Amino acid sequence: MRYEELKTPSYIVSEKALRKNLEILKDVEVRSGAKILLAQKAFSMFRVYPLIAEYLTGTTASGIYEARLAHEEMNGRENHVFEPAYKDDEMEDIFNICDHVYFNSMSQFNRHLPSIRNHEDVKIALRINPEFSTQEGHEIYDPCSPSSRLGIRLKDMPEILPKEVSGLHFHTLCEQGFEPLKATFDVVEKKFGKYFKDIRFINLGGGHHITKPDYDVDGLVELIKYIKKTYDLDVYLEPGEAIALDAGYLITEVMDIVDTGDVPTLILDASAACHMPDVLEMPYLPLLIDSDANGIKVRLASRTCLAGDVIGEYGLKTMPKIGDRLTFGDMAIYSMVKNNTFNGMPLPDIVLEKEDGDYELVRRFGYSDFKERLS
Ligand SMILES: Cc1ncc(COP(=O)(O)O)c(C=O)c1O
Structure with a gap:
């Protein structure tokens, strides 16, 4: 037409603009060793999932239907899911189609322990709340606002991580540059660093405006290299906006x-x-x-x-x-999905x-x- x-x-989504963003993200993956996931909540135009799959490690989902969409359309790439609470009758499907499942509380983790134990091939992570807010204004998008329900606060973490847990996850940013991520990671390292020796991966969430022209990509690459080298962890990022920003x-x-x-x-x-x-x-x-x-x-x-x-x-x-x-x-972002x-x-x-x-x-x-x- x-x-x-x-x-x-x-x-109208521009394939050219999308590819330009994906090339920037791929460059971050290659230079830093990070694994980047598309947060589907921002952009779920599955017609272009094969293109995205050429560049990124996989997707993350915020609900079972997003997880299913990625399972069907993302050419077998990694399929992560985080929901603040999972329904009992969704768990079997979730574990069958996802390779990484994130829990928002110890009570949710314990409730679904039987499913977790039935699927030892699926990697399990806990979402933590660093209680360190770097945002002003948009409280509805701030998972570190004082009464946030998102993520486990340090005081509610177990002394020793359950053996089933191999990852930690935090998501605290929204449309932000590298500096707030660095400041947040410093806090996470100080507060939750004692758990790093017992995990295999850490997910730094979304909200990183990596594809904006003024984003400090070199700073991000250095931070990821530091985490990988110091703690021998796989590092995930799960931006949504950055994938289809201005596309x-x-x-x-x-x-x-x-x-x-x-x-x-x-x-x-x-x-x-x-x-x-x-x-x-x-x-x-x-x-x-x-x-x-x-x-x-x-x-x-x-x-x-x-x-x-x-x-x-x-x-x-x-x-x-x-x-x-x-x-x-x-x-393209947060439009057709909403x-x-x-x-x-x-x-x-x-x-x-x-x-x-x-x-x-x-x-x-x-x-x-x-x-x-x-x-
Ligand atoms: C857990 C989680 N991960 C990733 C994202 C994606 O964020 P963004 O689209 O701002 O990069 C969000 C957005 O709310 C989120 O809640």
């Missing part, structure tokens, strides 16, 4: 222009609530391609009936007409912009995708 033939709204767009059409008394409000066929929920949850102002902060002021909003379904206020170079297209940037059909809104198409310039319509959704989740 040609770009002009695409319908709106559509998520996708959401194209939308202007459907109406409403005079709301202040700035003109453009009603779009894309919705913050349905198609980019992080815009409201985080909240943040998504990048609008070709906008101009000093240009004509407009408010971009959605065609849902939710009064607050407003994407934000922007400056534009020229005033769009009804039927014109607008393009939001960085829309979308929904609230208000009976259709889901955007999923499109792959191939390296040869062609656009492949990967998936078009319809009424049945709305109806089949209801009864």
Whole structure:
């Protein structure tokens, strides 16, 4: 397909941009010896899993369906899973399709000990909470916030690790550079270092913005080499965002222009609530391609009936007409994995912009995708 033939709204993922990110991550793997996993919660476009599998060690899942997706689509790469709590009736499936299973508490570990013992080939890790926050502002994304339920605090760790445990895991960052990781690892080493001699691997979680141009990749490589050399551990990283950062767009059409008394409000066929929920949850102002902060002021909003379904206020170079297209940037991550059909809104198409310039319509959704989740 040609770009002009695409319908709106559509998520368009660029194969070229994705490969560029994957090459940076592969370089980290090669130079440091780290093993990098795709955190599927950020990006689960399984059409490109074979491409990702060419570069990365595997995936991590936050739920059984993500684990199953990786099992089916990632060409047999490593399949890790962490859930704050596992249902008893999921455990058999989890152990059959995953090679690394992470537990969030000693009580969860003990509850599932029979399954753990039945699957000695599966590696077991505990998630720890270093109680060291490096984030300001986004408390909902801070697993080290004071009342966090995520990870075992030092005071709740056993004196000696159970023999079934061969790994430790922490995830504390969100869209951060290398320095907060280094500071966090220093704390982990001080507090939990006594366990390192009894484990085989450590997972440094996600939230590393490795593919951002200003990320200190050399610093990261040195830290990983230090951990491997000092403690003889396999080191995993499980970024989500970094894999598909700046690798996708959401194209939308202007459907109406409403005079709301202040700035003109453009009603779009894309919705913050349905198609980019992080815009409201985080909240943040998504990048609008070709906008101009000093240009004509407009408010971009959605065609849902939710009064607050407003994407934000922007400056534009020229005033769009009804039927014109607008393009939001960085829309591969935390977009299609979180979308929904609230208000009976259709889901955007999923499109792959191939390296040869062609656009492949990967998936078009319809009424049945709305109806089949209801009864
Ligand atoms: C346990 C865990 N690992 C990895 C990630 C991926 O983080 P990011 O997409 O910010 O790299 C998350 C995100 O919330 C997470 O909770």
